[in-house]
Amino acid sequence: MNLGIHIQKLHPTNKNNLVIRVSDETEAHKLIDTVRNNDELNSLFTVDTPKLITKRVILTRVPSSYSDDQILKFISSELSCDVSVLSLKKLSKLQSPFYTYMLCLPEIYEQSILNKGRFLLDFHTIIIKKYIKITRCFNCQCFGHVSSNCKYLTICSKCSQSHHSKDCKSDVYCCINCKSLQDTNIDTSHCADSSLCSVFQRLMKEESSTPVFIRTGLTKEQVTTTSNMATNIVDAVSLAGSSVSLPSINGLRVQMLAYLLIMLVWNNRMNSPL
Numbered sequence: 001m002n003l004g005i006h007i008q009k010l011h012p013t014n015k016n017n018l019v020i021r022v023s024d025e026t027e028a029h030k031l032i033d034t035v036r037n038n039d040e041l042n043s044l045f046t047v048d049t050p051k052l053i054t055k056r057v058i059l060t061r062v063p064s065s066y067s068d069d070q071i072l073k074f075i076s077s078e079l080s081c082d083v084s085v086l087s088l089k090k091l092s093k094l095q096s097p098f099y100t101y102m103l104c105l106p107e108i109y110e111q112s113i114l115n116k117g118r119f120l121l122d123f124h125t126i127i128i129k130k131y132i133k134i135t136r137c138f139n140c141q142c143f144g145h146v147s148s149n150c151k152y153l154t155i156c157s158k159c160s161q162s163h164h165s166k167d168c169k170s171d172v173y174c175c176i177n178c179k180s181l182q183d184t185n186i187d188t189s190h191c192a193d194s195s196l197c198s199v200f201q202r203l204m205k206e207e208s209s210t211p212v213f214i215r216t217g218l219t220k221e222q223v224t225t226t227s228n229m230a231t232n233i234v235d236a237v238s239l240a241g242s243s244v245s246l247p248s249i250n251g252l253r254v255q256m257l258a259y260l261l262i263m264l265v266w267n268n269r270m271n272s273p274l
């Protein structure tokens with residue numbers, strides 16, 4: 001059986017459930033159907049995508065002459081949805097002929113608005129983009145926290161040495177995040193804030209993925225072990241030639257969850273070991 005599902009990331013939740021992030025909704029439903037159509041898996045686990053989640057999209061080049069109410073009315077008619085489920089936040093701070101907005105909308109409308117890509121409002125083209133939030137620290141350049149919470153050494157975003165970026169005198173770019181991967185195949189000759197950064201690009205891919213929740217009924221330790229094991233396999237099979245050792249697993253529920261994860265991870269890359 002080859003499902004062709006590509007796992008972007010998986011991690012346990014604080015309620016001992018498991019989140020598997022896959023690239024889009026089609027893959028998410030393939031995964032959900034796989035579990036539901038397998039009697040044994042279906043009897044042990046509840047699997048679903050989160051519902052009624054609010055999603056955010058970015059609207060750019062919105063003429064400043066329109067009020068928030070006018071924009072919301074226009075979008076609700078374009079999406080054939082109730083105006084009350086939408087909300088709008090202006091992101092532009094300065095006066096300008098065009099503004100950028102963040103639009104919050106129920107998840108069920110996200111795909112259709114992104115598929116449209118643009119709206120024609122009178123004679124103006126409004127561009128719609130997916131909202132992806134990735135934080136990077138201006139002090140240490142790491143992703144995932146902001147400089148006000150930073151406990152690390154100051155690192156230059158340009159050359160990766162320990163000084164403030166504004167004091168940099170180097171003309172050779174070296175990205176600290178790519179450099180710390182210690183992989184000679186990864187290009188490091190860019191600034192840490194570059195959109196070419198491979199770490200940034202991987203995070204973007206993970207952020208834009210679709211989560212599938214598996215209600216596991218396992219203990220925290222069991223979920224963590226199973227999730228780490230599958231993550232190691234995801235990492236290992238992406239490096240050609242690595243061998244993977246599987247830990248011994250106790251208990252039917254853990255075995256079946258591990259079985260499902262291994263099946264998903266391996267099917268996409270090589271012949272299934274099971």
Ligand SMILES: [Zn+2]
Pocket residue numbers: 137138139140141142145146147149150151152
């Ligand atoms: Zn930091």
Ligand SMILES: [Zn+2]
Pocket residue numbers: 156157158159160161163164165167168169170
């Ligand atoms: Zn520097």
Ligand SMILES: [Zn+2]
Pocket residue numbers: 175176177178179188190191192196197198199200
């Ligand atoms: Zn980089």
